[in-house]
Amino acid sequence: MSGYDPRGKANRALLVGVSEYDHVRPDDREGVPGQLPGVLHNRLRLREALRRTGLFEAGHITLCASPPHDVFNEALRHAAQETDGLLLFYFAGHGIVPAAGDELFLQMSNARVVAGQHDAFPNAVPFTEILAQLVASRAERVLVVLDCCYAGNAAAIWHRFDHLRRRKTLLLMSVQSNRLIDAGDGSGATPFTEELVQILEKEAELSLGALYTQLKERMAAAGHRTAVDDGQDPQGVWEPGEDLLLRSAGTATHAPPAPQDGRAGPHPRRRGRRLAAVRAAAARAGRIRPRVRLLLALAVLVAGCGGYGISRLLGDDSLCAPPLELRVLTDPELEPVVTAAKTRFLDSDANKEDGCHRLGITVYSAGAAETVDALHRHTDPWQEPHPEGENPQRDIGPQPDVWIPATVADVRRVTEDRRVRSYARLEPEPKPLAYSPVVLAVPEGLATEAPRRSGRPLAELIRALGQRLPEAETRRPDPERTDSALLATTALYATGTGARDAERRLTQAAAPAPTAAELLCDLLEDTGVDRRTAALVPEFLLKSGTTCSNVTVRRVSRVAEYPRDVPALRPAFVRVRWQDADRDEDRRNEAVRSFRDWLYGEEGQAVLGAAGFRSAGTGHRLLAAKPAEGMLADPGRPQPDAVGKTMTDTLLRYRTASGPGRVLFLLDSSGSMATRWKGSSGGPGLVRKALGALADDKDEYGVWAMHGISGDGYAPLLPLGPHKKADAERILLDGDLTTVHDTEADPRRALLAALEQLADRDGADDRPQLVVLITDDEDNNRLTGADRAAVLAKARTARIPVAVVSLDGGGCDPSRVDAMLAEASGGRCLDAGDDLGTALHDEVARTGMGDG
Incomplete structure (x- = not known):
């Protein structure tokens, strides 16, 4: 819990x-x-x-x-x-x-x-x-x-x-x-x-x-x-x-x-009459002087909510008019920074006039992809939500007066190739608010030497990390939620190897973290993982993203490596004007200008600098006096600007590569598995647990019983296709169907058939696919010599990862065929040294779309 x-x-x-x-x-x-x-x-x-x-x-x-x-x-x-x-x-x-x-x-x-x-x-x-x-x-x-x-x-x-x-x-x-x-x-x-x-x-x-x-x-x-x-x-x-x-x-x-009823306040009936009288007086307020009208408004507020918020309306013992409220929508990664800026601005002299606050500001965030899509296609229901269908007011929040995306490229994604009428007009400022490169935050003990921490492609940095520590991992937050993750993904996909292959370079157990800050906090849950894992995050988080709630362990120090091909964050200040929303247009325009000028001014830039941002100007100097631990004062050549079309294309490829998926389980059902059959850690039990990572009617999966040394070498228990998990589990619990057979197994036949079947389906789509082999290794003598070479060659050319689950201790030693098969296919080898049920579930979750 x-x-x-x-x-x-x-x-x-x-x-x-x-x-x-x-x-x-x-x-x-x-x-x-x-x-x-x-x-x-x-x-x-x-x-x-x-x-x-x-x-x-x-x-x-x-x-x-x-x-x-x-x-x-x-x-x-x-x-x-x-x-x-x-x-x-x-x-x-x-x-x-x-x-x-x-x-x-x-x-x-x-x-x-x-x-x-x-x-x-x-x-x-x-x-x-x-x-x-x-x-x-x-x-x-x-x-x-x-x-x-x-x-x-x-x-x-x-x-x-x-x-x-x-x-x-x-x-x-x-x-x-x-x-x-x-x-x-x-x-x-x-x-x-x-x-x-x-x-x-x-x-x-x-x-x-x-x-x-x-x-x-x-x-x-x-x-x-x-x-x-x-x-x-x-x-x-x-x-x-x-x-x-x-x-x-x-x-x-x-x-x-x-208090007892008699002392709690006026009798309900008397109180109701008093409140009605106050409201009636307020209704006649159009004939009353402004100061008295404001007093009546305060009286209604006192009667209705016990004086809530009155302290906001009073300043320096003077009576103040209610401040105009601005709504500021931003990227989830930026929300803490924009909130800090808002708080400082509200209490600044720039927001006071005669001792009264001029503005109030509400800062909220929503997924970057969801926000871009809503501004691109759904501004009509954002103004007037449809009873059934799109409702950005529910899914994102109120209509913003200001939008602060992580890159101005989002504005182009909204405005280009728009095929529906828009009820919102975007007016971006020509200059970004600040600059923050996206970095590979590497545990200090695994970082490369300073001269080579910048100027190399992301793929090369990840490859070099793996050479320094073979079990090193690289993680990235969800590209659907934040632009920083999407920008990192554009570089991952630019190598020409395909989105699925690029995703396999990352270690993402189940769903990725929503934001980079949450990713860094998630790593703290396991000190071993924290020490071997690099994270793709915005550089500013090395300074301001180090506070995690309910964490008592000491964070591993991290060093920033600066990939040259990942676009940087350049937060944009965008005025959003809504059709027919012109009742307070002059006041609202002045309010937006006031907040904008403050953000671009000395005080606003100081807040951004304290959070770890760099200047948006030439050279991108640090806005703070000195870099945080792990940052370079001058990382050299700046990262490129984001390109809206590239971001959109990358997001589409990510969605395809992330599922729905296709998984084929090969369950060793030979006689030697009899002692490893029953219970949650037995063969069928491991498959049942892994099914939790697959979604009904979305993912496709099948189960083959692997036994026999002639013919096909397997018998389908569950054909490859979409299934209800309840139906699949019933089959796996059926003792007549799911049982060991008094014969040996030929994993060569079953593996070649499984890779061939998935490779044939791969031509029709780009869905992620996985073969899972669950075995006690008793029949691995049939994976030697030419037979081994044929299976490994097929695994390399099919480009379908194989997760090998060895129920034998040491099954994943580098010299064993299980490890060779996993490496050749780009998959993973699990043996008795792992928590097999959890590890297999997480591996399948990278392919499927289940609830985890």
């Missing part, structure tokens, strides 16, 4: 409880079903319970009491901006789903329901938009707790997000999908939140997983029912292996007891 520990972090909680609604049936036919007085207790009880956990500092738990739509959006935006550790988002109120569709809407205090052929929910917020803002926040983890009707429908929305966003976000829901729930009689908290609070108030160590288990047990024991009279069953979704520490034993703080 990789449990997240939020202790000591800048955690925040936003508790949204809508107990009072402006439009309620039956008096208002467009109203919600009724008021929810119990939600008032929810807010107060949960706040006190969270205080006792010790995770939230004073002032970091915000109550948002019956906010209207706009106030809620502002509170959510600020919470997403200001949280670095755990962000807990809680909602209690009315939830609703359309008659046709699977979106969940959370209804704010001014919500209405317009029924018809296409239901409309004015002033309700789609959960998709809420989740998009939460996952784009600076928080390391987000916990969402929903106590409303249809809460369980949020799970389907969570599943639409990619793995990285899901890993960051954990959902706890009060009821299963498509169910209405009882809110109680109003004398206390609603049933789900009451049970939640009682568990949180216990002074014992508590994880989210344990909380979830107890919640389900307590709700079932209490007999709470849904509107269709089945049990109210809380739901939870998060990525496998994830968990979250909510309280450690002995660290609970003793907060004062929660």
Whole structure:
């Protein structure tokens, strides 16, 4: 379990409880079903319970009491901006789903329901938009707790997000999908939140997983029912292996007891009248002087969210207008740097006028390839998301005012060969913001001498590393996610050997790391791997990318080698103008200019230099006073500019080379395998585990039983093609089909047939392919002399890697035929010295597209 520990972090909680609604049936036919007085207790009880956990500092738990739509959006935006550790988002109120569709809407205090052929929910917020803002926040983890009707429908929305966003976000829901729930009689908290609070108030160590288990047990024991009279069953979704520490034993703080209903504030009815009066006054604000109008706006904010964000509006004891908000989208590799620059800018004199902040800035990132594609083809649904189909607002985030890609070549990829109408116009600055070469970060003990650390092609640097240490590895992050990885891949593919062969030079167990920073942190999980592995990363990370959470081991020092053929990062500042988005055009233009000028100015360049960047000017000098450890002050000739078309072509080749794949298992079924047959470490057991790396209906695979010294030398148990894993596993568990045979085996016949079959299919596509041979080596006497030479020759010419799994100790010694076969084919040899199940799974994962 990789449990997240939020202790000591800048955690925040936003508790949204809508107990009072402006439009309620039956008096208002467009109203919600009724008021929810119990939600008032929810807010107060949960706040006190969270205080006792010790995770939230004073002032970091915000109550948002019956906010209207706009106030809620502002509170959510600020919470997403200001949280670095755990962000807990809680909602209690009315939830609703359309008659046709699977979106969940959370209804704010001014919500209405317009029924018809296409239901409309004015002033309700789609959960998709809420989740998009939460996952784009600076928080390391987000916990969402929903106590409303249809809460369980949020799970389907969570599943639409990619793995990285899901890993960051954990959902706890009060009821299963498509169910209405009882809110109680109003004398206390609603049933789900009451049970939640009682568990949180216990002074014992508590994880989210344990909380979830107890919640389900307590709700079932209490007999709470849904509107269709089945049990109210809380739901939870998060990525496998994830968990979250909510309280450690002995660290609970003793907060004062929660106020009783009579002292918690105005009676709900009186409070509702007061809030309505404030809103009515605000509606007449057009006839009031600006200063008084601002006071009324603040009054609404105080009434709706307990004064949240007012400190942002006040400066030097003067009353300040709300700052204009800019949205800045960037490459995932650049997000920490741009965020640091944003933070410095917001507090700088350049962002202040008469003591007030002029601007607010939201920085978020999305996969580089996904962003380029959205700006190239999907600007229409980015403005107006389609009910079914593309939705960049959900998958990437809000429409950006500024885009900072890692290279200006991305702008050309967006604008060239565009065959659909665009609703966004890109205006890139002519000069990049900074410069950072992509380097091969080599463990210090494996680095070459200084004069030869630059000026050579990437392929030569990797080859030389292998000559210095044969077991050395090279890894690269995901080219789909970051431009730095894609630029490194352009050089890997430029050697003319083909994308699949280039990918085999890398050691990528299962899916590659999303970013270079995460790759460097992943290496720390195994000191041995860290010491023998070079990483393709942007140079600036040698200075600013060395902090990894939950890591106690000392990082191996790394030295940068500078390949001459990998294009460098040249981050671009791009103004994005959206069609018909001209309401605040003059103010927004001035805001963009202000941030741009600051970034290009002395203060902004100092932030980039502190992160490890070089100047974009001639010579690319370091912006910092001296290089970080492992960097060269002057690496010589600069790396080339990126070419948009080359990047696009490389990405297409990468996608093809990365799957779906084709795997053929040769399972030694001769009599000598009888003692190595049963259990997870036996022959069929190893195949079953490897199937987890293959995807149903995408990857193709087959299993041949290898036995007999005449005829074909094998019998197909599972023909080569797409299969359901469950069907394949049933065959492997069938004792009548999968069994040892009282005969010897001829691996020569089976290997030649397998390589021939995959080579024939290779002409139709460029899919990655793999032969897996699982054997006890008992029959390797048939791989000698001319027979051995024929198999090795076929392995070299077929260019299909063979993974040899030897169940015999020492089977992969260099003098053994298993090692020769793996080397000749470009595959890998595994023997009893390895964790065979895991190692084979990872090897197959490099070919397949399964879930790992």
